[in-house]
Amino acid sequence: MTRDGDRARDRALPGAGRGHRLARVRQFRAAGRAAATDPGGADRAELVARLRAALGERPGASIVDASARRRAEYSSDASNYRVPPAVVVFPREVDDIATVAEVCRATGTPLTTRGAGTSIAGNAVGPGVVVDVSRHLDRIVALDPVARTATVQPGVVLDRLQAAAGRHGLRFGPDPSTHARCTLGGMIGNNACGSRAIAYGRTADNVLSLDVLDGTGRRLRVGAGAGVGERDEVPGLDAFVRANLATLRTELGRFGRQVSGYSLEHLLPERGADLAKALVGTEGTCVVVLGATVRLVAPPPATAMVVLGYPDMPAAADAVPPLRAHGPLAMEGMDARLVDIVRRHRGAGAVPALPAGTGWLFVEVGGDTPQQALAAGRALAADAGTAAVRVLATGPESRALWRIREDGAGLAGRTADGEPAWPGWEDAAVPPERLGAYLRDFEELLRAHRLAGVPYGHFGDGCVHVRLDLPLGAAPGRVRAFLGEAADLVAAHGGSLSGEHGDGRARSELLPRMYSPAAIAAFAGFKHLFDPADLLNPGVLVRPRPVDADLRLPAARPLPRAGGFAFAADAGDFGRAVHRCVGLGTCRADTSAAGGFMCPSFLATRDEKDSTRGRARVLQEMANGTLVRGGPASREVAEALDLCLSCKACAHDCAAGVDMATYKSEVLYRAHRRRIRPVGHYVLGWLPRWARLVSRAPALVNAVLSRPAARRTLLRLGGMDPRRDVPAFADEPFSRWWRRAAPADGGDRDVVLWIDSFTESFSPEVGRAAVEVLTAAGYRVIVPPGPACCGLTWITTGQLDGARRRLRATVASLAPYARAGTPIVGLEPSCTAVLRGDLTELLPDDPAAALLAGGVRTLAELLAATPGWTPPRLDGVRVLAQPHCHQHAVMGFTVDRDLLSAAGARLEVLAGCCGLAGNFGMEAGHYDVSVAIAERGIGRAAAAAPADAVLLADGFSCRTQAAHITTRHGRHLAELLAAPSAVAPSAVAPRTAAT
Secondary structure (H helix, E strand, O other), X not given: OEOOOOOOOOOOOOOOOHHHHHHHHHOOOOOOOOOOOOOOOHHHHHHHHHHHHHHOOOOOOOEEEOOHHHHHHOOOXXXXXXXXXXXXXXXXXXXXXHHHHHHHHHHOOOEEEEOOOOOOOOOOOOOOEEEEOOOOOOOEEEEEOOOOEEEEOOOOEHHHHHHHHHOOOOEOOOEOOOOOOOEHHHHHHHOOOEOOHHHHOOHHHHEEEEEEEEOOOOEEEEEOOOOOOHHHHOOOHHHHHHHOHHHHHHHOOOOOOOOOOOOHHHHOHHHOOOHHHXXXXXXXXXXXXXXXXEEOEOOOOEEEEEEEEEOOHXXXXXXXXXXHOOOOOEEEEEEHHHHHHHHHHHOHHHOOOOOOOOEEEEEEEXXXXXXXXXXXXXXXXXXXXXXXXXXXEOOHHHHHHHHHXXXXXXXXXXXXXXXXXXXXXXXXEOOHHHHHHHHHHHHHHHHHOOOOEOOEEOHHHOEOEOOEOOOOOOOHHHHHHHHHHHHHHHHHOOOEOOOOOOOHHHHHHHHHHOOOHHHHHHHHHHHHHHOOOOOEOOOOOOOOOOOOOOEOHHHOOOOEOOOOOOOHHHOOEHXXXXXXXXXXOHHHOOOHHHOOOOOHHHHHHOOHHHOHHHHHHHHHHHHHOOOOOOHHHXXXXXXXXXXXXXXXXXXXXXXXXXXHHHHXXXXXXXXXXXXXXXXXXXXXOOHHHHHHHHOOOHHHHHHHHOOHHHHHHHHHHOOEOOOOOOEOOOOOOHHHHHHHHOOOOOOOEEEEEEOOHHHHHOOHHHHHHHHHHHHHOOXXXXXXXXXXXXXXXXXXXXXXXXXXXXXXXXXXXXXXHHHOOOOEEEOOHHHHHHHHHHHHHHOOOOHHHHHHHHHEEEHHHHHHOOOOOOOOOOOOOEEEEOOOHHHHHHHOOHHHHHHHHHOOOEEEEOOOOOOOXXXXXXXXXXXXXXXXXXXXXXXXXXXXXXXXXXXXXXXHHHHHHHHHHOOXXXXXXXHHHHOHHHOOOOOOOOOEOOO
């Protein structure tokens, strides 16, 4: 048996010490009146005081937070709903949840438990106390590979359990697409399924026992090993079952994906009378999950993927029933429109070759060996009724295709016309043999209601995901009419309103369209046994809120363009842009193993405040102006954006297209326009200006900055952290070298080498190496006279008027070359990304800007497209590559990767931000987070890499950070290609003014 976790931080589930905290709670019962359902003002203050007193003020105590910013962060989950809580609590011990629940009972305050907040149905938001179990209650208490069981706290992320179980050849069966961030407690609450439920069952099928707390304060251990008396602890349960036998036998458990309502069929004696399984899927309305023991399964040693093409999605659905007989591990439906969105968002290379069709089935099969898995795939394909087939061994192509499926919810957040699409009717399910007919009828229904969406989902189980361009803000009445007809349609096909995400606020009101009055009464009766006061997640399932109440979008106000970014993809509306975030929470996951970069600050702090989603929620509340007041200049907005690195990783990694770097710049612009700014905006935001001044006497400035006392004083005065080194200014800027030593001869092809401010003033050696490489490649290098600044530092500090002035000058300098078809090469990734992306957003009406944006290339892109050019040999050279965040987000690193591989380099590409991110890591108050990000990424990798490995870092900030936390000397691709024989790593860090 293995154990995982820090016993000093969290006790195991049974725990002790509950009594003394409950005693402190009970003394408040007579102290005042009960709080309102949605406490405000004094009631909220009293509630906070009671919670803090009950939980204690000991060091490391559970956190109670009722700030407007925190409430904004937790006002929404991944659904269409907005319910600001009164207070958010982050328990550090399981027993603390009981303490919070006791306060809620004493004050009549609703209690909602939340894991990763990825609920698409709106069952992770509530008006009273929201308890976030994901931050601290994340221990794998025990894992027994012999018994194939694991005992977990509710905040354990599924991928963490999979990693621990995987070391023993085991896994937890169900795997929602949110597996990288969803918690086991949330999966139990929703009876989560995922792609492989067809093979391993739903969460209920894999839960052995539960440790729960009900609405009366009873702590129950139910399920396997709980003892024969467990049912006696819930008075009236046996009588309830006897009274409802007919309903439970005829209406519930009819097919695998019948998730809507309560799964009370598990209470039947012929089904094992299993109370634990019956409580799975109750969405936090009956009990709070404190811990669980779950079953683990052994997956096949090898897998293969079969891709089957069909004329359309209903035809793909028709093929499902005979294929189920082959025992697939997963069978997913994929629409061509979703694939097209991926191509537009990530480039054509992100989608491997697919067989002919506009609807596909992605099927995973297993075997004892790769050969057996492939044979199983071919056998299945023979029964697929189509000649459009690809059978793939598990590898990069199959992983890329599965990633499309996993990102489906975010990718489907826009229709083919670019309009926002919402999860109002997200995961209905029908028996698989009815799926094709249901899809045809559903398409007719969409046409009748003038709605559009892209269907996909777990076709093997009959579960369909779709996001629709519902007029949530403009015409919510149309939404109600559609949802009613959609519910009638799925019921007519013998289906379930929900196939895996639960009913929540999105579907609970519709349950009478699927169930008889007797079944609805049974649901109410079951909840009453556990939560008679209706304190646990009220408004869900029993006595539901209307489906069109509490919608987030109607509360949103437009934020039209105010002179900053154009937000062309969002109709010029900043408010619409921030509502791109639908709360899927990908930003909370560590996706670095798959090449993801976001969200570096959240991975360092594990605080929702520092996730892209948390920031977006605060900006959404800023837009509606009720919870967060004061607009862009409000304290809440400043706190939310403070630790955003402006790395732009979310612009690429977030399937919904949230670009928090742009939003932060826009907020800073609106907050500080025509006002005195923080001193750092002038020091770091105007860096290119100061660098040009310093170039007149760089030796003198470097000498001053090399004195520790002087450096620390100047850094403090400039709003920077005194622990930082200051990169040395070049003795000879690139422009001076170019005037003195520009090559007289070149090739017969022209190329413009754009020298950015960082290359000009800090790294002219990179520019010189680029000239050498380009000349050797047969180019005649042109360096336009005068500075051509992209305005990056003005952009990141929100000085967008200043950025626009510089960009206009740069367009005037470079656009004539683009018009003539002369390629323009940028060397600094962040600056190149500005011209490729931000330029047209800041100068949207300038056709020359669009022309220039299309004419700028990275060095690798130009060389890879140069006829006859081959890279110098780097055989055996170990290269540790740190792509710049902005390159990852805008240009991508694929071309660089392919070039280095073709040269023979032994390449390791890092994923994740270096942590400096331009001005972020230099600013006061950011040092610790900046270094923490670096240490878990580039620092850890550099320490583990062989001594002879070359650190490749095209970004000036990446090289600067590496010099600060490692002894590795970062090199630019141009330097590596110019001198391949001199790639032995230097033991001396690059020159800085501090050294």
